[in-house]
Amino acid sequence: MTSFDHTKYRPFQPVAIENRTWPDQEITSAPLWSSVDLRDGNQALVEPMTVEQKKEFFKLLVDVGFKEIEVGFPAASQLDFDFVRWLVEEDQVPDDVYIQVLTQARPELIERTYESLKGAKKAIVHVYNSTSTTQREQVFRLDKEGIKNIAVNGALCVKEHAEKNPGTEWVFQYSPESFTGTETDYAVEVCDAVIDVWQPTPDNKCIINLPATVEVATPNRFADQIEYFCRNVKKRDSIIVSLHTHNDRGCGVAAAELGLMAGADRIEGTLLGNGERTGNMDVVTMAMNMYSQGVDPKLQLGDMDRIVSVVQSCTQLPVHPRHPYAGELVFTAFSGSHQDAIKKCLANQTSDKPWDVAYLPIDPMDVGRSYQEVIRVNSQSGKGGVAFALEQEYGLALPRWLQVELSPIVQQFSEKDGGVIESADMKRLFEENFMTGSTPYALGNYTLSKDQRDTVTAELTSETGNISVAGEGNGALSAFTAALSEHFNIRVDIVQYQEHALTVGSDSQAIAYVQANIDGDRFNGAAIDNDIVSASIQAVLATVNQKIIHSKQANVA
Numbered sequence: 001m002t003s004f005d006h007t008k009y010r011p012f013q014p015v016a017i018e019n020r021t022w023p024d025q026e027i028t029s030a031p032l033w034s035s036v037d038l039r040d041g042n043q044a045l046v047e048p049m050t051v052e053q054k055k056e057f058f059k060l061l062v063d064v065g066f067k068e069i070e071v072g073f074p075a076a077s078q079l080d081f082d083f084v085r086w087l088v089e090e091d092q093v094p095d096d097v098y099i100q101v102l103t104q105a106r107p108e109l110i111e112r113t114y115e116s117l118k119g120a121k122k123a124i125v126h127v128y129n130s131t132s133t134t135q136r137e138q139v140f141r142l143d144k145e146g147i148k149n150i151a152v153n154g155a156l157c158v159k160e161h162a163e164k165n166p167g168t169e170w171v172f173q174y175s176p177e178s179f180t181g182t183e184t185d186y187a188v189e190v191c192d193a194v195i196d197v198w199q200p201t202p203d204n205k206c207i208i209n210l211p212a213t214v215e216v217a218t219p220n221r222f223a224d225q226i227e228y229f230c231r232n233v234k235k236r237d238s239i240i241v242s243l244h245t246h247n248d249r250g251c252g253v254a255a256a257e258l259g260l261m262a263g264a265d266r267i268e269g270t271l272l273g274n275g276e277r278t279g280n281m282d283v284v285t286m287a288m289n290m291y292s293q294g295v296d297p298k299l300q301l302g303d304m305d306r307i308v309s310v311v312q313s314c315t316q317l318p319v320h321p322r323h324p325y326a327g328e329l330v331f332t333a334f335s336g337s338h339q340d341a342i343k344k345c346l347a348n349q350t351s352d353k354p355w356d357v358a359y360l361p362i363d364p365m366d367v368g369r370s371y372q373e374v375i376r377v378n379s380q381s382g383k384g385g386v387a388f389a390l391e392q393e394y395g396l397a398l399p400r401w402l403q404v405e406l407s408p409i410v411q412q413f414s415e416k417d418g419g420v421i422e423s424a425d426m427k428r429l430f431e432e433n434f435m436t437g438s439t440p441y442a443l444g445n446y447t448l449s450k451d452q453r454d455t456v457t458a459e460l461t462s463e464t465g466n467i468s469v470a471g472e473g474n475g476a477l478s479a480f481t482a483a484l485s486e487h488f489n490i491r492v493d494i495v496q497y498q499e500h501a502l503t504v505g506s507d508s509q510a511i512a513y514v515q516a517n518i519d520g521d522r523f524n525g526a527a528i529d530n531d532i533v534s535a536s537i538q539a540v541l542a543t544v545n546q547k548i549i550h551s552k553q554a555n556v557a
């Protein structure tokens, strides 16, 4: 017998709607945003925020650009009450920001709520009661009329208190809590009754907030509910339809997006999605989704590290490394083909072209991240990733033929090491294997002269004694190659050559990369010097040094 029995659950009963229009809509402008971090987010924490944490969080929300911020449930806790008083008395709320507070539709709680707001410049009073069948039947034990009366009486009470305090610019908000579990036509009926009390106008709107208190269906079903609601609610032009989705099925953002397409004007959510159970709708994700489609979300999310840091320290919840747009790994590719594609696309990307980089839906720089972290190398990585890391970190633009040689060396190392290879290790492997221009022989003094042909004479130093070599050719490199060929009795042909100035570390240095065919085997060398000719000569010497060591090892074997 298994207890995993799906027949105990009932499917969601969708609202009957014909000719729905939302699937054809696009999101082309930002909604009104309201942060509920300090209320819904806070009420879901193991340890609710202290006043100090709320202050820090509030400052972040203002800096991010929220103009409506639900700051608490002041009738429920002294701490929330005190925080609202601090905001008002210490004049902490910018003139263009509304503070929003939540209250149940109970007269004594509404009264206390208004006490907390005394002297506020602008405030949204948010009153709610649950309208779902489950709560009607089992929690409130009231019929539809009884539940509607709670809403109407709450709305009346809210209005009366506002009239007694005309110094504040009041906005009223009502939520039929558990909207998704409410028959949609009945939700319209209750909201209509509230609207009748408040008598909003196009110039003095009220907010009707439709919560997916619990997410119970696929986002398309939620969108149907929203479109139905918008079509049928009274005075549509005098109300702001707001959405407040939760993430029980993991679709909080998708539901809000489709709900917006279905006609909503305003979105409530939290930064990075903290909230009851699986969380509230994540404003960061939804806003960045818009941003990535070329729509201005009207929120400033560029300092993502600060957002993550404040949210983590105030909620004491970690942010998942793969959290959309904000997690530490979301712009990082480990696998070779992704790295290769990213590297090539980044090289093509210029500021005058629309962003078009494989595997990166947005430019990491836009949220304060660097290209360095875009590619991290482990045993799944290929040459592109290694080359990218060396270029980003050290300015070493390895030619493709050298990338091909270095990549397996790095891969072997990471397989042994078992994890991510740091750029410093890759550089060390590069130096150990290719910058071999000092052992057994290092370049001492040399002279170059130019006549019909170039001539070089060079001193090579080594532990076993110094030697002199001389040769001539069509350039410095070929003269030096000839000198080495003759002295060591080998045949050296330069197959590949590349050089560039070093832009990282020192701007007066250059690096040369050489691939040489020596007696039928290919060797790769590189060298850095203030002078490009010296760098080139040393890179050739690096290949010859490898050949000498190789031959010695072969003889020993």
Ligand SMILES: CC(=O)SCCNC(=O)CCNC(=O)[C@H](O)C(C)(C)COP(=O)(O)OP(=O)(O)OC[C@H]1O[C@@H](n2cnc3c(N)ncnc32)[C@H](O)[C@@H]1OP(=O)(O)O
Binding pocket: 040, 043, 073, 075, 076, 077, 103, 104, 105, 106, 109, 128, 129, 130, 139, 140, 150, 177, 213
């Ligand atoms: C989906 C949401 O997030 S809604 C917000 C939920 N957040 C919170 O509840 C956090 C803060 N709340 C609290 O601290 C407490 O609930 C308080 C202080 C507000 C009230 O506490 P209490 O008076 O002990 O009441 P409690 O919350 O248990 O509610 C009990 C009564 O209020 C009624 N009630 C609950 N919600 C509402 C409402 N929105 N409107 C009117 N009455 C309500 C209940 O039916 C119940 O009635 P009963 O006593 O006749 O059975």
Ligand SMILES: CC(C)C(=O)C(=O)O
Binding pocket: 040, 102, 128, 175, 177, 178, 209, 211, 212, 213, 214, 244, 246
């Ligand atoms: C009070 C309402 C909006 C709420 O928090 C919810 O339904 O989740």
